[in-house]
Amino acid sequence: MEASIDTNVLARFALKDIPDQFDAALALLDSPTDHFVVADAVFIELAYVLERHYNLGRGDVCEFIRSLLTIDSLVANSAVIIATCLAYEAHPRLSFADCYLAEHAQFMQVTPLFTFDKKLATQHPATQLVPPAGHSKKG
Numbered sequence: 001m002e003a004s005i006d007t008n009v010l011a012r013f014a015l016k017d018i019p020d021q022f023d024a025a026l027a028l029l030d031s032p033t034d035h036f037v038v039a040d041a042v043f044i045e046l047a048y049v050l051e052r053h054y055n056l057g058r059g060d061v062c063e064f065i066r067s068l069l070t071i072d073s074l075v076a077n078s079a080v081i082i083a084t085c086l087a088y089e090a091h092p093r094l095s096f097a098d099c100y101l102a103e104h105a106q107f108m109q110v111t112p113l114f115t116f117d118k119k120l121a122t123q124h125p126a127t128q129l130v131p132p133a134g135h136s137k138k139g
Helices: 009-015 021-028 039-054 058-068 078-090 094-107 118-123
Strands: 002-004 035-037 113-115 127-129
Touching: 009 021, 009 039, 009 058, 035 094, 039 058, 039 078, 039 094, 058 078, 094 113, 094 118, 118 127
Parallel strands: 002 035, 113 127
Antiparallel strands: none
16 A cells, blocks of 8 residues: 555554554554555644644754655655755754745755745755845846
């Protein structure tokens, strides 16, 4: 079977905070024949939940996300998610979502990522502030 998996399944697997849901998530992920597609948005949401609601540090968040990418039954955009983790750990002022957007733009070779976010534009080399109207774009 091939299906998708939601953030809350991976959160229960990560946190082990609801034993019966952890056991169910573990049984699902341990399937030798099933594959579950994990949307990029799941990793963005998971990073947010782990950091903001469970107070995990960036290193712990990324360590867990990288460990998920080694599970045979999960199918994900691993290259972009790993690059996102590296950027997230290297740029403590940026959110996981901002790092993802910049890394995704690089991966897709559609840079710069234009933004009005000055913090993002100064922190990540794949980004650029939107120029004022009437000015030419570099790139």
